[in-house]
Amino acid sequence: MKYEFNLEKDEYVFGLTANDGLFSPYKEGFKRDLNIYHAGNQASAMIITTFGRYIYSNKPFAFEMKKDSFVIESDDDIKFIKAGETMRDAYLDIKNKYFINKQKTPDLEMFRKPQYNTWIEMPYDCTQEKVLKYANEIIDNGFPAGVLMIDDCWCKDYGVWDFDKAKFDNPKQMIEQLHQLGFKVMLWCCPFVSPDSSEFRKLEQLGYLVKNQDDSTFLSRWWNGYSAIYDLSNKDAFNYFKNVLISLMDKYGVDGFKIDAGDPEYYRLDNKFKEDNIVANQAKYLSILGEYFSLSELRVGFNNGVSPVANRLRDKNHSWDNEGINTLINDGLSLSLLGYPFICPDMIGGGMLLSFETSDFKFDQELFVRYSFVACLFPMMQFSISPWKVLDKNHLEMVKKSIKIHDEYVDDILQIVESSRLSGEPMMRYLSYNDPDPLFATVDDEFLLGENILVVPMIKKGTKRKMVVPQGNWVDSNGNNYQKGIYDVEIPLDEIIVLRRK
Numbered sequence: 001m002k003y004e005f006n007l008e009k010d011e012y013v014f015g016l017t018a019n020d021g022l023f024s025p026y027k028e029g030f031k032r033d034l035n036i037y038h039a040g041n042q043a044s045a046m047i048i049t050t051f052g053r054y055i056y057s058n059k060p061f062a063f064e065m066k067k068d069s070f071v072i073e074s075d076d077d078i079k080f081i082k083a084g085e086t087m088r089d090a091y092l093d094i095k096n097k098y099f100i101n102k103q104k105t106p107d108l109e110m111f112r113k114p115q116y117n118t119w120i121e122m123p124y125d126c127t128q129e130k131v132l133k134y135a136n137e138i139i140d141n142g143f144p145a146g147v148l149m150i151d152d153c154w155c156k157d158y159g160v161w162d163f164d165k166a167k168f169d170n171p172k173q174m175i176e177q178l179h180q181l182g183f184k185v186m187l188w189c190c191p192f193v194s195p196d197s198s199e200f201r202k203l204e205q206l207g208y209l210v211k212n213q214d215d216s217t218f219l220s221r222w223w224n225g226y227s228a229i230y231d232l233s234n235k236d237a238f239n240y241f242k243n244v245l246i247s248l249m250d251k252y253g254v255d256g257f258k259i260d261a262g263d264p265e266y267y268r269l270d271n272k273f274k275e276d277n278i279v280a281n282q283a284k285y286l287s288i289l290g291e292y293f294s295l296s297e298l299r300v301g302f303n304n305g306v307s308p309v310a311n312r313l314r315d316k317n318h319s320w321d322n323e324g325i326n327t328l329i330n331d332g333l334s335l336s337l338l339g340y341p342f343i344c345p346d347m348i349g350g351g352m353l354l355s356f357e358t359s360d361f362k363f364d365q366e367l368f369v370r371y372s373f374v375a376c377l378f379p380m381m382q383f384s385i386s387p388w389k390v391l392d393k394n395h396l397e398m399v400k401k402s403i404k405i406h407d408e409y410v411d412d413i414l415q416i417v418e419s420s421r422l423s424g425e426p427m428m429r430y431l432s433y434n435d436p437d438p439l440f441a442t443v444d445d446e447f448l449l450g451e452n453i454l455v456v457p458m459i460k461k462g463t464k465r466k467m468v469v470p471q472g473n474w475v476d477s478n479g480n481n482y483q484k485g486i487y488d489v490e491i492p493l494d495e496i497i498v499l500r501r502k
Contacts, residue, residue: 005080006069008051012432012441013070014087014337015047015055016063019314021334022327025050025441026065034060034280034302037265040314041331042287042301043280044338046094047072050436053082054090056098058303060264060280087433091337091425099305099339101424106310106342107256107294109184110380111413113146114403115344116183117258120384123353126153128168134386135181141388142400145182147295149258152188158227159193159200161244163252175253186295187254189245190261191286192227195219200228208237211272220266229266232285233275242292256295262286263300297344305339306424310380313343318350320367325350325459328374330444336426342417343428344380348372348399351384365395366461366493369402373496374457376402377449379413379427398494405496409453416450431470439486443468452501458491465489467497474499 007013012025016032019039023030034043045057047070061074072078083093095101116138122130131150139145156164163171175185193200193209195217203209209228210218219226231237248254262283269279283300290296290309297310313331317324328345335343346352349368355361368391375381387399406413413427420427429448431440446456446468454474456467467489474482476499491497 001073001075003072003074003078004066004069005055005072007049010050010438010441011053012050012438013047013065014049014334014430015044016338017041017043018331018335018338018340019327021330021332021444022323024330024334024444026070028065028067030065031063033062035062035264036269036279038263038280038283038300038302040263041299042304042311042335042338042340043283044303044305046338048087048090048094048337050087050432050438050441052084052086052089052436053080054094055080056094058098059278060302086436087337087430088425091433095305095339095424098303099424101306102291102308103421104291104308105417105421106296106308107184108414108417110147110295110310110344111417112410113144114406115147115149115380115382117149117151117347117351117382117384119151119351120347120349120353120356121386123151124153126150126167128171128174132174132177135178135183137386137388139181143387144403146184147186148178148183149186149297150188151258152224154187157194157197157199158190158224159203160197161189161248172252179253184255184295185253186256186258186297187248188258188260190259191230191232191241191282192220192222192224192261193230195226195228203230203237203240204228206236206240207274208234208240210267213270213272215272218268218271222261222266229282231273232282232289233273235275237274238285238289242289245293256293257290258297259286259290260299262298301340306341308342308421310342310344311335311340312382313346315352316346316350317352317355318361318364318367319355320459320461323352324355325367325371325374328371329447329457329459332378332428333430333444333447336428337430337433341420341425341427342380343378344382345375345378347382347384348375349385349390363390365391369395369398369493370458372399372402373405374459376406377409377453377455377457377496377498379417381406401494402496409498412450412453419450431468435471440468440470454499454501456489456491456497456499458496463490463492465491469499473502475502
C-alpha cells in the first residue's frame with residue numbers, strides 16, 4: 001500500500017540508512033527500498049523530521065522523496081506522528097515506544113584507546129607472524145595498545161571457524177602474547193559458509209541454512225565468492241553459530257568478534273527462512289548475536305535500537321570526495337539518529353581495499369592526517385594501515401597528536417557513553433537535533449558530542465572553512481567565546497576545533 005505525506009515549509013527529512021548520510025536531509029528524487037538494500041550499513045525503518053514528526057515501522061518499506069512530500073510503500077500500517085517540535089522529541093518518542101534499551105554498552109576499552117584492524121595491512125595473507133609483528137610495531141612506534149582485530153582469512157574456510165594451521169601454528173600462544181602486550185583480541189567472522197566444506201554438509205543436514213523456494217540450499221554471490229548462509233531466524237541455527245564463537249573464546253582466549261555481512265543485498269526476496277521471510281531481519285538477528293559479546297563490532301543492523309554493540313561505518317575510500325572522508329561525519333550522524341549510539345568510523349585513511357589497489361592510486365598524507373583528526377572525537381577511532389609506514393616523521397607526529405586529543409577527552413566520552421546507556425540518546429548529534437532552525441538542517445561537516453561539546457574538523461583540502469555554532473554560549477580551548485551564528489575559521493593540519501558549552 002502507498003502512503004504520501006506532505007511536508008511543511010523548511011521541514012527536513014532524515015532516517016532510513018546510515019550510509020545515506022551524504023544525501024541527508026533527503027531531496028527530491030532520492031529513493032531507497034529497505035526490503036532489498038541498506039547501502040552496506042545499518043538501517044532502521046524510520047523517518048524523522050526537523051519539526052518533530054516521525055514514522056516508524058517494524059517492517060522494511062520503500063521510500064521516495066518528492067518536492068514537498070514523500071511516499072512510502074509498505075504492507076504495514078504507516079502513520080506520520082507529531083511527537084513535538086524537534087528531532088529530539090521525535091527520537092525520544094520512537095525510543096520509548098519501540099527500542100528495547102538493555103542499558104548496556106560495549107566494552108569500554110573500545111572507547112578508551114585506539115582500535116587496530118589487520119584488514120588493509122594484510123588483507124588476504126593474514127598469518128600469526130604478521131599479526132605479532134603488527135602488534136609489536138604498534139608499541140615500538142609509540143602507539144598505545146588497544147583492541148586488535150584479526151580480520152579476514154585467519155580461517156581455512158568460511159563457516160569453519162578455527163585457525164588455519166598453515167598460517168597460525170599456535171594461536172593460543174599468539175593471543176597470550178597479544179594480551180601480554182596490552183591488547184584485547186577480536187576475530188572477524190560472518191554468517192557465510194563455504195559450500196565445499198565439511199561444515200556446510202553438516203549445517204545443510206541440520207536445516208540451518210537459508211533455502212530457495214524449492215527447498216534447495218541457497219548460494220549467495222558475495223565479495224569473496226559463493227557461499228551458503230546461516231538462517232539466523234532459526235533459533236537452533238542462531239544458537240549453533242553463537243556457541244561456535246563462544247568455543248573460540250574458551251579454546252584460544254579470544255575476547256570478542258567483528259561480525260560482518262548480513263546485508264539484504266546478499267539474499268533474494270524469495271528466499272525461505274524458518275521463522276519469517278523478511279530478508280532485512282537477517283541483519284537484525286546478526287546484531288542481536290553481537291549483543292552476547294561485550295567486545296563486538298558490526299556494520300549491519302535493522303531496527304536494532306540502542307543495541308549495546310560497536311557499530312562501524314562501512315568501508316570508506318582513501319579520498320576526499322568519493323565516498324571517503326567527506327562521508328564520515330554525515331554517515332556517523334545518520335547512524336546515530338537511527339538508534340545506534342556506540343559508533344566507530346571506518347579505519348583511518350580508509351578501509352575500502354579496492355581504493356588502494358587502483359592503477360592510479362596515490363597515497364595522500366594530508367588526507368590521512370585529516371581522517372585521524374575527524375576520528376579522534378568520534379566515540380571510537382580505528383587504524384589499519386600502519387601510519388609509521390606511510391607517513392613522514394612530521395605527519396606521523398600529527399597523527400599521534402590526534403590520539404592525545406582523544407585521550408584528553410576520554411573522560412567526557414565515557415561520561416557520554418554512560419549517559420547514552422541510560423537515556424538511549426545518540427552520542428553524536430546533528431546540530432538540528434535540538435533546534436528546528438533551517439540554519440542547522442544541512443550542516444553535515446561538524447557534530448555535537450553529547451549535549452555540550454561541538455566538534456568542528458576539517459574534511460576538505462586546505463585550512464579554511466565556515467563554522468556553524470548552535471544556540472547557547474560556547475568557548476574554545478583558547479578562551480574565545482561564541483554564540484549562535486556562522487564564523488570563518490582556520491584549522492591547521494594538526495588541529496581540530498572543539499567548543500564547550502558554558
